[in-house]
Amino acid sequence: MLILAAAPAAASLGVAEAQGFSWGAMLMGLFGGLALFLLGLDRLTESLKAAAGSRLQSCLERLTNNRFSGALVGALTTAMLQSSSVTTVLVVGFVSAGVMSLSQSVGVIMGANIGSTVTAQIIAFNVSTYALSLVAAGFAMLTFARREQFRHYGGMLLGLGLIFFGMGIMTDAMVPLRAYPPFLEWMVGMESPFIGLLVGALFTALIQSSAATTGLVIIMASQGFISLPAGITLALGANIGTCVTAMLATIGKPLVALRAATIHVLFNVAGVLLWLGFVDQLAALTVALSPQYGELQGMDRLAAEAPRQIANANTLFNVLNTFIFIALAPFFARLAMVLVPERKDLDKTPVVVPKYLDERLLDTPAAALNLVRMEIGRLGQEVVQMTETIWPALQKNDNQLFREVQRRDDVIDLLHTEIINYLSMLGKKELTEDQAHDYYLLSQAADTLERIGDVIESELVETGFKIAQLPLRPGAQIRDLLGRLHAYVYTAVELAVRAVNDNDSAPAQELLGMRREVNEAVEGAFRRQVASMAASDTERLKLLQLEFEITDKFKQIFSLAKRIARLYQPYSD
Numbered sequence: 001m002l003i004l005a006a007a008p009a010a011a012s013l014g015v016a017e018a019q020g021f022s023w024g025a026m027l028m029g030l031f032g033g034l035a036l037f038l039l040g041l042d043r044l045t046e047s048l049k050a051a052a053g054s055r056l057q058s059c060l061e062r063l064t065n066n067r068f069s070g071a072l073v074g075a076l077t078t079a080m081l082q083s084s085s086v087t088t089v090l091v092v093g094f095v096s097a098g099v100m101s102l103s104q105s106v107g108v109i110m111g112a113n114i115g116s117t118v119t120a121q122i123i124a125f126n127v128s129t130y131a132l133s134l135v136a137a138g139f140a141m142l143t144f145a146r147r148e149q150f151r152h153y154g155g156m157l158l159g160l161g162l163i164f165f166g167m168g169i170m171t172d173a174m175v176p177l178r179a180y181p182p183f184l185e186w187m188v189g190m191e192s193p194f195i196g197l198l199v200g201a202l203f204t205a206l207i208q209s210s211a212a213t214t215g216l217v218i219i220m221a222s223q224g225f226i227s228l229p230a231g232i233t234l235a236l237g238a239n240i241g242t243c244v245t246a247m248l249a250t251i252g253k254p255l256v257a258l259r260a261a262t263i264h265v266l267f268n269v270a271g272v273l274l275w276l277g278f279v280d281q282l283a284a285l286t287v288a289l290s291p292q293y294g295e296l297q298g299m300d301r302l303a304a305e306a307p308r309q310i311a312n313a314n315t316l317f318n319v320l321n322t323f324i325f326i327a328l329a330p331f332f333a334r335l336a337m338v339l340v341p342e343r344k345d346l347d348k349t350p351v352v353v354p355k356y357l358d359e360r361l362l363d364t365p366a367a368a369l370n371l372v373r374m375e376i377g378r379l380g381q382e383v384v385q386m387t388e389t390i391w392p393a394l395q396k397n398d399n400q401l402f403r404e405v406q407r408r409d410d411v412i413d414l415l416h417t418e419i420i421n422y423l424s425m426l427g428k429k430e431l432t433e434d435q436a437h438d439y440y441l442l443s444q445a446a447d448t449l450e451r452i453g454d455v456i457e458s459e460l461v462e463t464g465f466k467i468a469q470l471p472l473r474p475g476a477q478i479r480d481l482l483g484r485l486h487a488y489v490y491t492a493v494e495l496a497v498r499a500v501n502d503n504d505s506a507p508a509q510e511l512l513g514m515r516r517e518v519n520e521a522v523e524g525a526f527r528r529q530v531a532s533m534a535a536s537d538t539e540r541l542k543l544l545q546l547e548f549e550i551t552d553k554f555k556q557i558f559s560l561a562k563r564i565a566r567l568y569q570p571y572s573d
Contacts, residue, residue, distance in 0.1 A: 036165055040158075133161070141153060151484045195233075231310040263333065389404055409457035456553075467543070478528055496509040499511070
């Protein structure tokens with residue numbers, strides 16, 4: 001803890017006690033206040049995540065190729081989530097999915113730094129006098145409100161109240177330090193930019209919360225312990241320390257995750273190094289833009305002005321950095337690729353490992369559901385490939401193609417298991433009505449796609465093996481009819497996957513519009529097979545039976561694809 005570092009300055013506890021200063025009481029107040037502060041911050045963050053709901057997803061879907069709009073989206077998303085780390089995880093998912101390039105992601109990561117300063121602005125208000133009123137009002141809304149949205153608002157008020165209450169306790173605990181010379185002498189050392197930078201970085205890396213570091217800096221400023229330049233250097237250090245969280249988040253993740261985290265580190269470190277020599281100029285600009293209290297003098301004036309100035313400096317620093325470096329977004333992306341090159345042997349993630357599912361986002365249901373959708377899209381592409389491959393395999397009796405189909409089904413089964421397990425964990429969270437509906441659609445779509453894979457692998461492949469044992473092969477006419485039917489079925493599966501992956505009713509509507517053509521193709525195949533039965537010998541009848549099975553399984557696959565389409569067209573017949 002920043003202030004605990006002052007403890008060594010007390011050469012003798014007995015001297016402090018003789019001056020009426022109790023380390024025990026102070027530390028109890030500091031630890032207790034910090035616990036309430038962090039608890040309130042956690043409650044505020046969780047409530048903001050829940051209240052953001054589907055708006056988070058729609059906000060992210062508005063990402064464009066414009067890096068400036070990407071920065072704006074990154075700032076808004078982080079302000080809603082109160083977590084730049086969550087935003088970075090989402091960015092990694094979008095880059096992995098090909099929705100945005102690594103270069104485009106730089107703008108979002110830069111914007112996330114701006115959004116993360118909202119917490120400091122909230123803390124700087126320090127309305128600790130009304131803290132318990134906010135706690136009471138928030139608790140009442142959580143307990144008695146019937147509408148889910150109002151309960152989320154109650155959680156926000158409760159979180160704010162606990163933040164301010166914890167700050168008040170820490171502030172009161174630190175009052176005796178005003179008259180404790182060893183501590184005041186130690187704080188003078190914070191005027192050194194390098195010491196302030198180091199302390200801020202180490203403390204943030206230790207507790208993995210730049211918001212908590214900034215909050216403690218603001219509390220110390222409110223007591224007049226540190227000047228604005230010292231507060232700025234501590235906040236700059238927090239910007240470097242928070243990179244540790246981003247790097248830890250990449251452990252066990254794909255290469256693109258490490259590159260995105262590297263961009264985060266490069267941007268933050270470059271920004272800090274740029275401003276380290278201009279701390280006084282940044283402080284002067286902040287003073288000009290912040291409220292001043294000329295009627296106060298000395299430590300009282302410093303205590304009144306510094307908290308808001310530090311919060312404003314933190315925001316100003318991140319905003320200016322974004323405008324300065326956003327033009328260099330492609331450079332940051334290329335540098336990250338140079339620093340984190342392809343690892344041909346070490347970076348090969350097994351194909352059966354989920355690519356997008358991240359348990360850290362389970363507490364943000366809107367984001368978690370979006371990751372599930374992306375993973376189902378990946379599963380769906382395996383199903384599409386299976387559907388495409390099975391007909392050539394049947395035509396050629398190609399064992400290699402049959403093995404390819406079976407391999408893909410193994411991948412589908414494993415991905416399906418991971419998706420269902422992830423959804424099971426997500427289902428234990430508090431979901432809004434819209435999120436619960438999306439949860440149902442995605443779980444049904446995953447199950448149905450897995451069933452399509454089973455029909456192809458367990459039934460059509462088996463049919464192919466049986467045909468291979470016969471001396472006869474399907475004639476040209478029935479091959480043409482089945483080929484036409486397969487083309488319809490392949491298109492239907494592709495549309496079903498697109499409907500799920502894009503959360504779009506248009507592909508579903510197009511799929512449902514194919515029913516007439518598919519029914520005609522099925523009837524044509526059946527009529528041809530029935531007409532051949534009269535003049536068939538035993539071997540020909542066995543082949544006809546297998547042709548019937550192929551036709552029936554294609555029809556079954558189309559029916560399963562329709563089931564998915566109806567999920568996104570609930571009023572269709």
